[in-house]
Amino acid sequence: MTFTGEVADAAAAHALGPDYVRAVGKVITSHVRNELAGATVFDEPAIALAPGPREKWLACRIAMEEYGHHLKFQRLASELELDGGGGPTLSVFDYRLTSWADFVVLKALVDLAEVVLMEELAATSYLPLRDLVARLLPEEHFHVSFGMAATRELLAGGDEAPAAVQRTVDDLVRFTVPFFGRSGSANNEAFRYWGVKQRTNDAARAEWLARAGAFVEGDLGLCFPDVEPQWAG
Amino acid sequence: MSWHTVDAGGLDLATGRSPRPPGQPSPAAALAAAPVASWPVAVVDGDDDRRLGLAAALGPGGDRVEALFDALNVGSQAASPQIAGLEAADVAALARATPAGVVDLPLAIVDREGAVAAAARVDPAWLAAVDRQRAAGRQAVLAAGREGQLEAALHLGVLLATERFDPADDTDVDAHICSGARLWLLTGAVAAAMSGADPDPFAPWAQLVVTGWWPVGPSGGRLVVGAP
Numbered sequence: 001m002t003f004t005g006e007v008a009d010a011a012a013a014h015a016l017g018p019d020y021v022r023a024v025g026k027v028i029t030s031h032v033r034n035e036l037a038g039a040t041v042f043d044e045p046a047i048a049l050a051p052g053p054r055e056k057w058l059a060c061r062i063a064m065e066e067y068g069h070h071l072k073f074q075r076l077a078s079e080l081e082l083d084g085g086g087g088p089t090l091s092v093f094d095y096r097l098t099s100w101a102d103f104v105v106l107k108a109l110v111d112l113a114e115v116v117l118m119e120e121l122a123a124t125s126y127l128p129l130r131d132l133v134a135r136l137l138p139e140e141h142f143h144v145s146f147g148m149a150a151t152r153e154l155l156a157g158g159d160e161a162p163a164a165v166q167r168t169v170d171d172l173v174r175f176t177v178p179f180f181g182r183s184g185s186a187n188n189e190a191f192r193y194w195g196v197k198q199r200t201n202d203a204a205r206a207e208w209l210a211r212a213g214a215f216v217e218g219d220l221g222l223c224f225p226d227v228e229p230q231w232a233g
Numbered sequence: 234m235s236w237h238t239v240d241a242g243g244l245d246l247a248t249g250r251s252p253r254p255p256g257q258p259s260p261a262a263a264l265a266a267a268p269v270a271s272w273p274v275a276v277v278d279g280d281d282d283r284r285l286g287l288a289a290a291l292g293p294g295g296d297r298v299e300a301l302f303d304a305l306n307v308g309s310q311a312a313s314p315q316i317a318g319l320e321a322a323d324v325a326a327l328a329r330a331t332p333a334g335v336v337d338l339p340l341a342i343v344d345r346e347g348a349v350a351a352a353a354r355v356d357p358a359w360l361a362a363v364d365r366q367r368a369a370g371r372q373a374v375l376a377a378g379r380e381g382q383l384e385a386a387l388h389l390g391v392l393l394a395t396e397r398f399d400p401a402d403d404t405d406v407d408a409h410i411c412s413g414a415r416l417w418l419l420t421g422a423v424a425a426a427m428s429g430a431d432p433d434p435f436a437p438w439a440q441l442v443v444t445g446w447w448p449v450g451p452s453g454g455r456l457v458v459g460a461p
Contacts (some may be wrong), residue, residue: 047417061413064395071392074419075268078247138403146406167400 003194007126008081023194024126025082026187030090032077035070037093038114039042039063046094046103055100058146062107065139072132079128095175105168107147109212111180116208125195148215155220166222173212173225180205182233204227235279252279259292264385270392272306287389291382294374296425297433298386302393305443307417319323319444321426328448328458330437332421333362341455348459349407351452352414359451363421366434370424382428390423391416411459414449415442 003020005015013021043063050056077083092110097103116121118140121133155161164182181188181201191197213224235256239246245252246267257263260276264287267274277284287302288295297442321325325340336359343351376385398415400408422439445461 004343053352053414056351057352057413057417059413060417061400061409064391064413064416067391068395071268074249078268078420129446142403145404146409169390192379 002192003125005125005195009015009128010081013126014051015113019190020194021080021082023147023187023190024124024129025077025080027121027124027191027196028073028076028080028129029082031073032070034090034093035066035073037090038110039066039070039109041093042097042103042106042110043067045097045102049097049100049103050123051100055150059103062143062146062223065143069136069139071186072136076132087199091178092172092175094190099165102168104150105165106156106172107150108215109147109169109172110176110179110214111140111143111147113176113208116204116211117180120197120199123198129196148219151220165220169216169222170225173227174213176208177205177227177231178233180208183230190229192220204228205231234258236260237279238263238267238274238276241273243277246271246274248296252277254279259381260285261292261381261385264290265381265388267389270389270396272302272393274460291427292375292379294427294429295382295386297436298390298423301419301422301426301439301443302390303309304440305393305397307443319440321445324441324446324458327437327441331359331363331448331450331456332366332418332434332438333359334434336451336456338451338454338456342460343457344374345407345411345447345459348449348457349410350445351449351455351457352410354450354452356451357435363450367417367421370413370421370426370430370435373430374424375426378386379427383424386423386427387420390419391446394419411447415447418442418448437449 007020007024013024022134030165043059043066047056047063048057050059075094092113097106115137118133118137121129122137124130124133151165154165183200185201187199188201192200208230209224209227216222216224235252235254236259237247237252237256239245239252244250244251246269256279257266263276264274273287275284275286276290286299288299291298324342328340329335329337341347341351361458369382374380394416398412400412402408418435418438419442422430422433422442425435438448441458447459449457449459451457
């Protein structure tokens with residue numbers, strides 16, 4: 001038996017019990033940390049890496065949107081009386097951003113991973129979280145479409161561009177695979193039990209691999225690394 | 234001490250409830266921890282009910298930041314730039330006083346499409362000078378040991394302006410460029426105000442930005458300003 005109800009607010013979450021609060025809280029605080037890490041590690045530095053004023057200001061808007069996402073998840077955490085500040089960030093934030101090209105490929109691939117996770121939360125049992133992701137997803141979709149469009153433009157930039165983009169793709173895919181968590185995760189089991197999520201980590205990873213692979217191979221004409229949807233950690 | 238950022242009704246912006254412990258150790262930390270913004274804001278110490286307005290919470294230059302955010306709030310509510318208090322002559326005078334110094338080129342007020350097109354050809358030397366002014370304001374505040382107050386002011390400015398400059402269409406690239414440029418200028422204006430620079434190099438353009446204009450800069454032999 002799994003929980004199939006809907007939880008209207010923080011008071012209802014607490015009434016359901018600490019296990020529910022713990023499950024939904026882990027998902028929310030993970031977003032609190034990782035949205036901030038994304039804005040700090042990737043988006044803000046990209047403003048200085050931008051090749052021209054239009055790109056600079058676009059990056060500025062994107063950085064502030066991602067920072068805003070962090071704050072909106074923080075507000076949800078506060079309502080649940082959770083501290084969202086502690087805990088580790090995802091390993092993808094260990095990726096070292098060194099160029100504008102890195103940034104746009106990252107937006108296309110890593111933000112797509114974020115979209116895959118957020119789309120699943122559009123059906124989560126915790127209604128404040130469901131409402132929040134419905135508001136944030138259009139912005140996340142924009143970040144991905146910007147990254148994809150800018151990556152296509154990169155490829156048109158010279159004979160060396162495909163090889164450079166391919167290297168970035170290879171690196172970023174490797175860094176992003178752990179983004180979805182371990183196969184057989186006890187946390188994910190609890191998320192699914194409580195209706196916070198619906199899929200296993202491997203199923204979410206497989207969807208990202210399919211969508212990212214379609215972009216890299218079908219759209220860009222490059223090679224997508226051979227990656228298994230399982231990840232043991 | 235247990236500081237909380239509160240809205241006009243006295244509710245904690247972090248929780249939507251009356252402030253209760255634990256709070257933050259300083260007014261600036263409370264402002265920087267607010268996950269949402271409303272206007273006006275204040276900070277209260279939950280231990281002794283002490284209340285500070287934004288200017289006092291931010292310290293030197295805080296009054297200029299408060300005035301800037303107040304104008305941002307008024308400007309975003311105005312139905313037209315004229316209602317926000319700017320006439321054509323004001324726009325022309327303010328536009329020439331760019332953050333990198335006076336630019337005496339023919340003024341071109343254009344629509345957003347024209348502004349985005351002009352943005353691609355902005356004088357790179359002038360843009361680099363604006364970048365240096367942005368950095369100088371920030372460095373001056375940091376050198377004074379006021380990083381916490383600066384981050385609080387920027388945090389609040391980003392919260393207020395990101396929503397007020399929100400592109401109406403989430404797929405519109407030009408709208409995102411326009412919004413990002415205005416956010417870039419506004420955050421530069423916040424740091425300059427906090428630094429106490431006199432004259433404040435960002436103040437004239439900040440007035441344009443908070444009333445809906447997008448001063449783009451020298452581009453193609455013209456000084457380009459995007460109309461609201």
